[in-house]
Amino acid sequence: MQKAFFLFIALLVTGGMVRANDEDSLTAQLVQQIKMMDSVNKAMKYQTGVVKFSNGIAQLNVPQGFKYLNAEQSNFVLTDLWGNPPQENIMGMLFPEAGGPYADSSYAFIIKYNPMGYVKDEDADKINYDEMLTEMQKEEKDANAERLKQGYPSIHIVGWAQKPFYDKTNKVLHWAKRIQFGTEDHQTLNYDIRILGRKGILSMNAVASMSELEMVKKDINKVLHIAEFTDGNKYSDFDPKIDKVAAWGIGALVAGKVLAKVGAFAFLGKFLKVIILGIGALIAGLIKFFKKKKQDETLVYEPVPAPPADEQSNTPNA
Template sequence: MKPLLTFLLCVSMTMAHAFTIPVDSAQMFVDSLEATFNYQHGEIKFENEIGTLNVPAGFRYLDAKQTEYVIHDLWGNPGGSGTLGMILPDEIPITDGRSWAFIISYEEMGHVKDDDADDIDYDEMLGQLQEETVEENKEREKEGYEPITIVGWAAKPYYDADKKVLHWAKEIKFGTAEANTLNYNVRILGRKGVLVLNAVASMDELPDVEKNISPVLSSFSYSDGNKYSDFNPDLDEVAAWTIGGLVAGKVLAKVGILALLLKNIKLIGLAIVGAFAAARKWLKRKVEPPTVRDIGGTDAPPPVV
């Protein structure tokens, strides 16, 4: 990304000379971007009707469409679709480099049995995950994304058998980035699948994430008929994966970005791109002939000359 930012910086300097862009234009761009988000509080009923989220005190919610924009366009992850939204701290703007969030999704994989929870060697699993990542990086790089390195457990996997909740966290290095990324994973088991919460943050934000795990967990409740205890062996399918499979993450491979998310906000680059786009639009209007729409007609293209 550094060569790209260098290029964009050069472009911005040229534009600043040509169009006299104010020094604080970057901050203006960030402020205007933040103002576009529609944050919500209180009770959120998900469209798939699996349950209800009561946004915990000190947090706010962004819907699925806005979350996709954040994941893909602000953080630079592939994809971004398939979420139920995100919750993030009230006091930190999503465009702030200190921001972090819980990405919410649901995977209807079947009823997850928890019989193996006490028998898993998580140190051995970590070694396997690190080896597999080396191969997966080949595909990531083909698609133009940075390779990743799983540094280790930031929080060793723990399963709460009473609440049917699984926790674990990975410390991840993206490419040659100086700061490592935290992926704190939570899975709330239900009748036919699991609610997925992935906290995306930097490693130095781990204490903030950990102290908010309890209120975040208590904020979600499955609707009647979707609870873990509602499982009916005569009607419901059993998932091919157990607790160990959830931690390994293979079951979420088709979701892609939800398994490993990078918080990679490059606001300077965004401001430059925003300024460049505005300047390009201005230039385009100067050199292109008007369309019929420009002069108050329909959306039909201009006649060929």
């Protein structure tokens, strides 16, 4: 993705699409953008080790090589920085150690909790996932019509990047899809993990490009079992006399019939969002640097609002 991005910039510059008298303004935007990104990165307060969710229903054992961003800061990233509509039940985000909101060639897991009830898993061994994929592709038309009405690009599920697998012992379901957004010539990776509990599920959705599939696959075993429901909330704690049984089974979780709202895949526009934010400024900046004109120390910087402070306890990892 990075190579294609800079090739595009080079074509714009050599094609003369930026007028010379716009250079000062656009270079100022470049400096503002870089300072904003630096400010946001420094303000983020990450956590490692054992992280307990505020609702007390589950916790994460963040492994070495990863870092966790709490729910409030994650909402700031998803809505204010990445331009997604507000999301419900966000529990946080998990980044590789070198990752972050603006990191290139990286990915992130968005963590959510859905109190849908106890999901029965008796049908897990009987599902034909290839047939399911065909049905999902057939149902795209109506869903995409609604997405387009609300200003989102259409979505086409190209195929499985990782066929669904259910670990019945640990109650963990995971799979990955290859997704095409609108008329884009590149595909996006949507890697999902679902952990079943007594009263609902924890979902971990990986945001990445297809070029990062191998990176995600390499790391996936490190994160499959880091989420743990607390005592009294585990799958084994289910009490049929008082607990609600979910209306959906394992197959519905994979098919997305539970979570597939219009904005559910908006997270995956993160990479496009970052490119849009900086592309005009970067073009002018490259011209400016090549021509070795003014120093940019004189440019005025207006800082963006800082992300929310970290309110959860545990070991911070700046």
